[in-house]
Amino acid sequence: MxxxxxxxxxxxxxxxxxxxxLEVNKGELVxxxxxxGAGKTTTLKAISGVLPPxxxxxxxxxxxxxxxxxxxxxxxxxxxxxxxxxxxxxxxVRENLEMGCFLRHDKPGIAADLKRLFERFPILxxxxxQAAGTLSGGEQQMLAIxxxxxxxxxxxxxxxxxxxxxxxxxxKTFDIIKQIRSEGVTVVMVEQNALAALELSDRAYxxxxxxxxxxxxxxxLLDDPQVQKVYLGG
Amino acid sequence: xxxxxxxxxxxxxxxxxxxxxxxxxxxxFGIMRVVNFTHGELYAFGAYMMYAxxxxxxxxxxxxxxxxxxLGALLGAALEFVLxxxxxxxxxxxxxxxxxxxxIALQNTEQLVWTGVAKSIDxxxxxxxxxxxxxxxxxxxxxxxxxxLLLIGITYFLIQKTKLGKAMRATFQDRDTAALMGVxxxxxxxxxxxxxxxxxAAAGALLGPVFVAYPSMGDMxxxxxxxxxxxxxxxxxxxxxxxxxxxxxxxxxGAGYISSGYRDAMSFLLIIAILVFKPTGLFAQxxxxx
Numbered sequence: 001m002x003x004x005x006x007x008x009x010x011x012x013x014x015x016x017x018x019x020x021x022l023e024v025n026k027g028e029l030v031x032x033x034x035x036x037g038a039g040k041t042t043t044l045k046a047i048s049g050v051l052p053p054x055x056x057x058x059x060x061x062x063x064x065x066x067x068x069x070x071x072x073x074x075x076x077x078x079x080x081x082x083x084x085x086x087x088x089x090x091x092x093v094r095e096n097l098e099m100g101c102f103l104r105h106d107k108p109g110i111a112a113d114l115k116r117l118f119e120r121f122p123i124l125x126x127x128x129x130q131a132a133g134t135l136s137g138g139e140q141q142m143l144a145i146x147x148x149x150x151x152x153x154x155x156x157x158x159x160x161x162x163x164x165x166x167x168x169x170x171x172k173t174f175d176i177i178k179q180i181r182s183e184g185v186t187v188v189m190v191e192q193n194a195l196a197a198l199e200l201s202d203r204a205y206x207x208x209x210x211x212x213x214x215x216x217x218x219x220x221l222l223d224d225p226q227v228q229k230v231y232l233g234g
Numbered sequence: 235x236x237x238x239x240x241x242x243x244x245x246x247x248x249x250x251x252x253x254x255x256x257x258x259x260x261x262x263f264g265i266m267r268v269v270n271f272t273h274g275e276l277y278a279f280g281a282y283m284m285y286a287x288x289x290x291x292x293x294x295x296x297x298x299x300x301x302x303x304x305l306g307a308l309l310g311a312a313l314e315f316v317l318x319x320x321x322x323x324x325x326x327x328x329x330x331x332x333x334x335x336x337x338i339a340l341q342n343t344e345q346l347v348w349t350g351v352a353k354s355i356d357x358x359x360x361x362x363x364x365x366x367x368x369x370x371x372x373x374x375x376x377x378x379x380x381x382x383l384l385l386i387g388i389t390y391f392l393i394q395k396t397k398l399g400k401a402m403r404a405t406f407q408d409r410d411t412a413a414l415m416g417v418x419x420x421x422x423x424x425x426x427x428x429x430x431x432x433x434x435a436a437a438g439a440l441l442g443p444v445f446v447a448y449p450s451m452g453d454m455x456x457x458x459x460x461x462x463x464x465x466x467x468x469x470x471x472x473x474x475x476x477x478x479x480x481x482x483x484x485x486x487x488g489a490g491y492i493s494s495g496y497r498d499a500m501s502f503l504l505i506i507a508i509l510v511f512k513p514t515g516l517f518a519q520x521x522x523x524x
């Protein structure tokens with residue numbers, strides 16, 4: 001479904017991603033794990049078109065999207081749920097969700113999706129007229145996920161979904177992501193919480209200094225002594 | 235007391251147009267981070283378009299007003315497209331210098347085309363003022379006030395309720411995430427600059443027939459617009475609206491009770507006072523558009 005090959009990304013002169021390659025199959029939940037600064041977030045930004053890559057190729061469902069705009073990539077079905085949630089703080093919960101379906105024009109479909117999301121997350125329904133900046137971290141995460149889903153994506157990129165959340169909320173967030181996958185949406189997730197990510201994932205890639213050093217099924221990587229030592233604390 | 239009421243009424247009539255000027259500038263700065271030195275020239279442009287359409291071409295006054303505002307939007311869109319689009323990502327100093335250049339170029343073009351002689355513009359309103367008890371106000375001023383309120387209302391609706399307005403607010407609050415939602419930031423910038431310019435042109439088209447049109451009229455308008463934006467807090471439409479009325483009131487009272495020579499000084503006194511005592515502006519809620 002998604003194929004990234006020899007991806008190169010730079011911030012000015014600093015190379016953040018060097019020759020990264022990865023594959024994601026339809027229906028999979030794939031994680032990228034690795035230390036801070038390994039280039040995980042940058043990789044997601046390159047896929048979603050926020051940061052144009054300096055080299056390499058990104059192919060989504062047979063179409064070359066390496067240099068496509070963020071808008072085009074979203075239209076093709078890739079939604080990006082950014083690090084730190086990034087809800088629009090002074091817009092209401094409902095307006096945030098409306099921004100999520102900015103490119104859609106099927107009013108009945110949008111209304112139905114909104115209704116479903118509000119049923120799924122009653123707290124968002126309750127706060128639909130409240131400014132998103134006044135929500136708690138967990139509520140903002142639910143909103144950010146819901147906003148990404150409002151575009152009806154085929155593939156969702158989650159960047160650090162557990163970052164800065166209370167442990168019980170982290171668990172809930174991962175449950176939601178699992179549920180999204182079970183509904184047939186493909187998921188690529190970047191996560192610092194390597195243990196949780198590997199337990200959840202079909203496959204995972206371990207990144208170091210801008211490229212992939214290890215890959216395999218979640219299980220394989222959990223059992224890998226190197227991964228255990230570096231990322232699982234033991 | 236009657237004199238005070240008269241000043242209040244005058245301030246109210248003038249405040250609407252000041253609010254238009256302020257809203258336009260605050261939108262442009264808030265969304266684009268551009269200090270728009272051409273704002274005053276768009277104001278002058280609105281007035282000159284009224285002169286050209288009404289006095290030279292014989293277009294109906296009300297039709298001319300609509301056309302002048304539309305042409306202001308068009309000129310704004312052109313300025314964004316030709317100058318600012320290339321400067322996206324450039325630092326604020328570079329952009330400021332370019333905008334100062336554009337300001338000088340526009341003002342000199344006005345002088346070249348219309349000469350330095352002030353132009354008066356006829357209006358279709360009865361010469362006898364509207365008298366309410368002890369106070370009175372010209373019908374042309376009442377018209378200016380009503381249209382200004384209407385335009386403020388339309389702008390507010392546009393920003394709050396329409397898809398374009400929501401995209402503008404989203405861009406203001408978090409540009410990268412707005413792009414992730416599929417918002418084309420370039421188009422939002424063009425739309426913002428066109429809207430801000432249209433509001434400045436509207437203010438000029440409304441006040442031009444009340445006063446006169448002359449080439450440097452934009453300078454004082456720009457200074458006042460900056461005062462209003464500083465007063466109201468950057469990016470705040472309610473702040474700019476109230477700021478417009480406060481400045482108008484300060485000018486009226488300054489002119490009425492101190493000396494009419496102090497009218498235009500009031501905006502600068504207000505800027506100084508605000509910067510000393512409340513630098514974020516009276517109504518700033520951190521950063522917001524809306």
